[in-house]
Amino acid sequence: MARNRGRFLVLIAAALIFSSALASSIFQPISDSHRSAALELFNPLGGSFSSVEKTYEELRTFEVLGIDKRSDISTAACQSVSEILGSSSSTLKDLFYALKVNGILQCGIKEDVFEGVASRLQAIVGGASALLDFYYSVGGLVLIKGQTSKDDLYLADAEGVFRSIKLWTTLAWNSPTLSRALLGLVADVALSQSDGRWRYNSNNPESSTFAAGLALEALAGIVSLSSSEINQSLISTTKNDILKLFDGIEKYDDGAFYFDEKLVGAREHQGALSTTSSVVRGLTAFAAVTSGSLNLPSGKILGLAKFFLGIGIPGDAKDLFNQVDSLAFLESNTVSIPLILSLPATVLSLTKKDALKVKVNTVLGSNAPPLTVNLLQVLRSGSKDTSLIESQELKFDPENAVYTLDALPKSVDVGKYTFVFEMVLHDSDHKNLYATGGQIRIPIFVTGVIEVDSAEIAVLDSDLGSIETKKKIDLAGENTVSLSANHLQKLRLSFQLSTPLGHAFKPHQAILKLTHETKVEHMFVMGSSGKQFEIILDFLGQVEKFFYLSGRYNVQLAVGDAVMENSFLKAIGHVDLDLPAPPEKAPQPPAQPLDPNLIYGPKAEIAHIFRAPEKLPPKKLSLTFLGLTLLPFLGFLVGLLRLGVNLKNFPSSSVPAVFATLFHLGIAAVLSLYMLFWLKLDLFTTLKALGFLGAFLMFVGHRILSHLASSSSKLKSA
């Protein structure tokens, strides 16, 4: 169980180291994983792509990787190609890509179709002013020349076209406008700049490295299409431009070189990959058609190859196409062909007696020319010591095309190293053709089994240091050591570690863990001196740290390192600790994580307390008193009757009678309004109604009362 866990840890460590090493300075050439990725990414649904450009990308990728899937898509692709080439309304871009597809598939297009396309392209070349127009038209003409039997396809005024793309400058690197003014005779199209980059057209002042690549390809096409020799000065200035372009190259720490657009936010921002691919295509195309060397340092070409290989497997179809296409051009370019040194395994195990294996390939994975690989130095990481070995030559195994070192040098112990390699070509002519990259540093991990011995655990008396109980532990097997101690004593654990070569070894982790029954844990780091690892736990000082918890503590030891093949986490046994009782203000042990079911279970139900209703009197009592309240009214009526109340004063003649009745009705109306108000109306409506009724009542009352007053006074006076 411990062995399996140890192996698992080693595997994880090795994977991490391996991947990090890949990122740092290990580059693998194109492999089968690229092929399977291509098959996944380029998967036409229904056999046809949205554009002929994508069809071309797929076909080119499969062509470079050597995947033969053409039969699936060739019929549909050829059909769309012949449609595009036959139609006179196809765009320039579609014509270009259709010709490229035809170049791969050989669709059998008729000669007259080619003639028509060629004449159209010639016309465009004559009148073009934008870089992309030049690029597509010149490129198309080059492709037609290659695909037909016509040898007499030439560009009219190739030099003029060349100049149209190129800014003629011998002086004034700083003032392209001045040079442009000097020229005058050119069709006033200045597209290249002094720093080697190009512009898309004269109206668009943004300059672009991507455009530089396109321009170089177009210029290479013009050179191959011209009937006569192009002026050498033009060619040499273009070469200078290329050198200046390469001055602006950027690099990563692991030795990869790349181009990136300086201007962010320019139309259609091209990433580093597309820009670098464009430059590589342009560079290799131009180098292929011109004689003489370009004087580019081979390290930069190798750096470009490392950039493409360092991507690994891209996740996007276009990125994969760019990567694979550029590497194909680098594989067979005339400047310098990069050679990649790679290691299938950078983690070597001393126990398995792994041999060091090295492969040298071109970027696409094909064999390198005859050469020798020397292991120059072996340096221990982190120390500036001298190399552990003298320069050694690796043996070549022609069957597997692998260079091996049979046995690691005797002085190589467990740990991290940097191996320095060098490639020496056998043929001196090849030195100019191939880029080997000088000294190559590769980090290597050497793992082995670390011996653990003399492990023992003891309980010591505090003052005297005398041993009370001492037990030996076998850290290779199972243990259940049982000890007991009180707070006046100390616990000591010690063991020794040594490497396969017998040296002292300091692992990354050497930790002792004590776990109480209540799952409270305490961890301690072991100290070391040389081979001996020891820890002495003084319980007297640790009592507060242990939260005064007495009881059984499980003891575990963890020792691990990346280069240790037998890292372990071992249960040693248990210790019964007797600690004093905690004082009042002792710190409480940290709360242990609760069982999730307890936290997330339903909570207690909340009992709401409502306001208790007021105590109302019993209904009967209320009703009795209601009756009692009405009694006085009855008494009033009875009294009135006894007094002999009469209605004699009620006016008899009609008009005052009406008023009198209206007066009484008005009062009754107001009182009933009040009843309604109490029952359901609100104050405002009541006041409104009261206003009307009051006015009416006043009027009527005044009339009747004045009538009564006058009538009684008449009576009295009469």
Added chain:
Amino acid sequence: MGRATSKDAQALIHSLRSAYAATPSSLKIIDLYVGFAVFSAIIQVVYMAIVGSFPFNSFLSGVLSCIGTAVLAVCLRIQVNKENKEFKIDDVSFNQLQDLLSERAFADFVLCNLVLHLVIMNFLG
């Protein structure tokens, strides 16, 4: 002295009764009305004493309406009573004026009662 007082009390009551019988009937109506209002108020107070004053506003409005209307009735009685001479003028015009004053007092009584009862109804809740 007890006997004398009881006899005096009896004589007092007797004379009061006979004097009262001479008051005009309109005044008696008003007196009856006042008695009715006060009696109503007393019953309401007794009820509150038994039951407790939970809706206090209702109790107040009930009692105050009775007391208010009693007060207004007393004012009416003062104004209507012919024996209260508010100002001395010659008899003929005074009689004419008196009737006018009575009717006016009655109109005031009605108006004030209506206003009082509006407020009472609002406060009743």
